Amino acid sequence: MTDERDPQTPGPGSGALTQGSGPPGVLTSRLDAAIGWARKYSIFQYPFVTACCGMEYMSVASGHYDMDRFGAGFPRFSPRQADVLMVVGTTSQKIAPILKRIYEQMMEPKWVVAFGVCTCTGGFYDDYATVQGIDTIIPVDLYIPGCPPRPENVLQGLMLLQEKIQRQGLHPKPGTLRPPIR
Amino acid sequence: MTETELLDALKAALGADVLAAGGVGHDLWAQVAKGRVREALQLFKGTLGFNVLVDHTAADLLKWPGGHWAGVWDPCQATQGGEHERRTQTDGRFELTWRLMRLDEKSGLVEGRAALKCRVSDGEAGPPSVRDLWPCADWLEREVWDMFGVKPNNRPDLKRLLLYEEFKGHPLRKDYPIAKRQPLVAPLPAPEGRIAPEQLRPRVTDPGLVE
Structure with a gap:
């Protein structure tokens, strides 16, 4: 995962959303990453x-x-x-x-x-x-x-x-009992 | 009105059915025969002016060594040299208590407190309800039924107050198994890696009373 604008130092939170390259002025992303991002900031x-x-x-x-x-x-x-x-x-x-x-x-x-x-x-x-x-x-x-x-x-x-919502992407599996241990 | 005057009034009304009594200053306790509890409470509410029923509860004295007051610090004995009668009735498993207060409605000051006690055996009904004297006794009597299984003898269809209708038994009885659970929702299978309850050391154990 890279940030097109600055591949060396992606800003906080941006790495998960943006990915790959596209025409200038267009932000491309994986659908699951975009949906995860939308979900996690609209609880x-x-x-x-x-x-x-x-x-x-x-x-x-x-x-x-x-x-x-x-x-x-x-x-x-x-x-x-x-x-x-x-x-x-x-x-x-x-x-x-x-x-x-x-x-x-x-x-x-x-x-x-x-x-x-x-x-x-x-x-x-x-x-x-x-x-x-x-x-x-x-x-x-x-x-x-x-x-x-x-x-x-x-x-x-x-x-x-x-983080968990972001990671789960498009199809969160209900009934995940154990959270990741950090 | 001092505790001695209260006791005299109680004894004048109930005679030998006042089984034991004591108290300090304005705080009286008296144990009366089960059949005359309602009469005593009517006296407290009417003539003696105890207008507030603060609490009504019970204690399960199963396995309690040597009767109720054995080993308990007794304020009467400590302050007055044990002159009070101590013919406490020790038969009967449950001790019901009504805590009363005399509250001046104008000033809001507490003028006296009293506790009335009686013993009830397992399986028998308690004294009649006092809902008509203090409306709050309704829920308190339901709570005593819920937790201890003692109900007033004129309220046969009493409902539980706190627990659910499906609950079996009365949890504050000393012989209710301490680890017994009665869930309404069937438990999910435990997640992978979770320690089973059987593997845990019980957090609460019942050593019984040590004499």
Whole structure:
């Protein structure tokens, strides 16, 4: 992958999109790279907020940390319009069927973020009432641990998710359970 | 009204059915016979002016060594030389508690607190509902049923409050298996490389009570 304008030092983010050579003034790209690029910078998220991590989510989403810088500033409260399901907070056994239905209502391609340690593993709620990690119910693409995670952790997680979306190209495989380990 | 005056009023009404009592200053607790709980609560609400039901809950005393107060720091004994009656009823697995508060509606000041307790055996119904005295008792009674399986004797068709209808058993009973899970959604197959729950050391174990 090269950047036509400066093959030696491609600018950040540009290497993934542009490729090959074409007539002057025309930018050529692989379709999957272009679509991945478009998808990763236009995340519509569905915040499934059930507990205290929601406070940290609000912090990330609002002006100070500003998720909108990464193109993910638009929460949709209908799963039909969302493509990233952010599960934020402890998930009880009682609400698990609702979470599964929300996931099933989302259009492909879709990604799931487990926000906070309760959604990753159940956290310290090792008890009768709590789902021991939402990946026992729905496939998870990104785990953000922390109780709660710092907003910086969330933003780093968001960037990792963007890398993943870019890499997946045209046909993301739903049900990819393990994120790449960096 | 001090704790002694409250106790006198309670004893005048219930006599020997006040099984045990104690307290410090404006904070009274009393254990009464199960059949007279409603009467005692009516007395608290009416004559004694305890207008707020702060909480209604239960404790499962299964395997609790030597009755309820054994080994527990007793404020009455500490401050008043153990003069109070301690004929605490030790039969009956569950101890139900109603925590009451006397709140001055004009000033917003708390003028006194009291706890009424009674013992209920496994499988039998508790005292009658007090929904008509304090409406908030409705949900509290449902919660006690949900968690401990003790229901008021005049509310036969009680629904769970917090857990789902499919849940079997009552999780805050001491004999509810600590690792038992009742998921509503069938779990997905574990991802490749994931440690199975059986391979993990249990995070919570039940050593029982050490005497």
